[in-house]
Amino acid sequence: MxxxxxxxxxxxxxxxxxxxxxxxxxxxxxxxxxxxxxxxxxxxxxxxxxxxxxxxxxxxxxxxxxxxxxxxxxxxxxxxxxxxxxxxxxxxxxxxxxxxxxxxxxxxxxxxxxxxxxxxxxxxxxxxxxxxxxxxxxxxxxxxxxxxxxxxxxxxxxxxxxxxxxxxxxxxxxxxxxxxxxxxxxxxxxxxxxxxxxxxxxxxxxxxxxxxxxxxxxxxxxxxxYRPTALDWCNYYQSFIKYAYEIKNEDGEKCAESIFFINSVAALFKHEYSKKQFYLQWKRLHFKKHCLYKLIKFVVENKVRKKQNHTI
Structure with a gap:
């Protein structure tokens, strides 16, 4: 064959x-x-x-x-x-x-x-x-x-x-x-x-x-x-974190945690997460500094993008 x-x-x-x-x-x-x-x-x-x-x-x-x-x-x-x-x-x-x-x-x-x-x-x-x-x-x-x-x-x-x-x-x-x-x-x-x-x-x-x-x-x-909510994205990327941890891929876990964290902040502001839920999720993260850095970077880049779109 x-x-x-x-x-x-x-x-x-x-x-x-x-x-x-x-x-x-x-x-x-x-x-x-x-x-x-x-x-x-x-x-x-x-x-x-x-x-x-x-x-x-x-x-x-x-x-x-x-x-x-x-x-x-x-x-x-x-x-x-x-x-x-x-x-x-x-x-x-x-x-x-x-x-x-x-x-x-x-x-x-x-x-x-x-x-x-x-x-x-x-x-x-x-x-x-x-x-x-x-x-x-x-x-x-x-x-x-x-x-x-x-x-x-x-x-x-x-x-x-x-x-x-x-x-x-x-x-x-x-x-x-x-x-x-x-x-x-x-x-x-x-x-x-x-x-x-x-x-x-x-x-x-x-x-x-x-x-x-x-x-x-x-x-x-x-x-x-499908039209996902911020909470849907959180649940979705939690499975990425779990998978990266299971296969012992640190880069993958760091990556998944940062995306999850940005979406969890969005879920908090949209009242899809309670403050208690948000805090419990935050405690479980292994790469907190990286997550905060990525969040700040995301916010700054979005402000710049909105400003550029406003001036065009």
Whole structure:
């Protein structure tokens, strides 16, 4: 059996309007390795299943499609897809997004194959609207060659979810992935980035090789389905602190504590935390000086940003 180099994981729900664009972006790739496309069709109410079946006939040796008999939701759907991934490397393609560079996969694989210390490779993206129109906004992506915990603290991501190729951590018994599948109110891509950063280096290619479709009114994406409160963010980042502590990653714990603390201050001022709750959470933190420094930095930067916006 031919070795699968890359597993392309697609969870789709009601993406009839976007599916062809996403799948065509996969099959235009020029590569020198074998890959598989694993699709979890989550009982869509539109014609998504019919479109996938069409591509499945055309690319029968590559596509492995699973049609859910009832709607599982993105979390369960992705868990099942990841469990089936045979590739040495994994990349997610949410099917309202698409790839725009035919050499994207090859470039990422070449880096991972030649640099053992690198666990993941991301790149830049363009942002498009519902109908594919390019939006004049930038994604909060890393602009350096290497991504760090400091970037994570500053709400910078290595790249949008569809841009990140990573080693198949689901098959690596030395990597604790249980954190990824714990139920939590918050974006799964940040959890994945945190895990990857905890176990290796993340490199960033400064090229725009994909399109992120920003649609916050339909589909199953995080931006379309959830509006978190400050308290939700607190609970979310508490799980990051716990995970970093469990795997004994001090940099990760420091990073997670600072983000948690900023959100806990917000929760206090919004009366989502009582003073007693806030104090008890503060007592549990291990890196209090770092948390205070990050809070002051956050407040100052926000004041500067608001002043600049006011003068434009």
């Amino acid at each position: 031919e070795e699968i180099m890359v597993s392309i994981c697609c969870a789709t729900y009601n993406h009839e309007k976007y599916l062809r664009k996403a799948l065509d972006g996969i099959f235009m790739q020029k590569v020198n390795f074998a890959y598989e496309v694993i699709i979890g069709e989550d009982h869509s109410t539109d014609n998504s299943a019919k479109i996938i079946q069409e591509y499945e006939k055309k690319f029968a040796s590559v596509i492995k499609a699973y049609y859910r008999e009832k709607n599982w939701g993105p979390g369960k759907n992705f868990r099942d897809i990841f469990s089936k991934a045979r590739g040495k490397y994994v990349i997610v393609l949410e099917t309202d997004d698409y790839w725009i560079d035919e050499n994207k996969l090859q470039k990422q694989v070449d880096i991972l194959e030649n640099n053992n210390e690198v666990i993941a490779v991301a790149h830049n993206t363009i942002i498009v609207g519902k109908n594919g129109e390019k939006l004049s906004v930038d994604y909060p992506e890393c602009k350096n060659s290497k991504y760090t915990f400091e970037d994570f603290e500053n709400s910078i991501l290595p790249g949008q979810n569809t841009t990140i190729m990573y080693r198949n951590i689901y098959k690596d018994k030395q990597i604790n992935t249980s954190f990824l599948f714990e139920k939590s109110k918050g974006p799964g891509d940040r959890k994945k980035i945190f895990v990857l950063l905890s176990y290796g280096e993340i490199w960033c290619i400064q090229e725009k090789m994909s399109a992120y479709r920003y649609v916050n009114s339909e589909g199953s994406s995080y931006s379309a389905t």
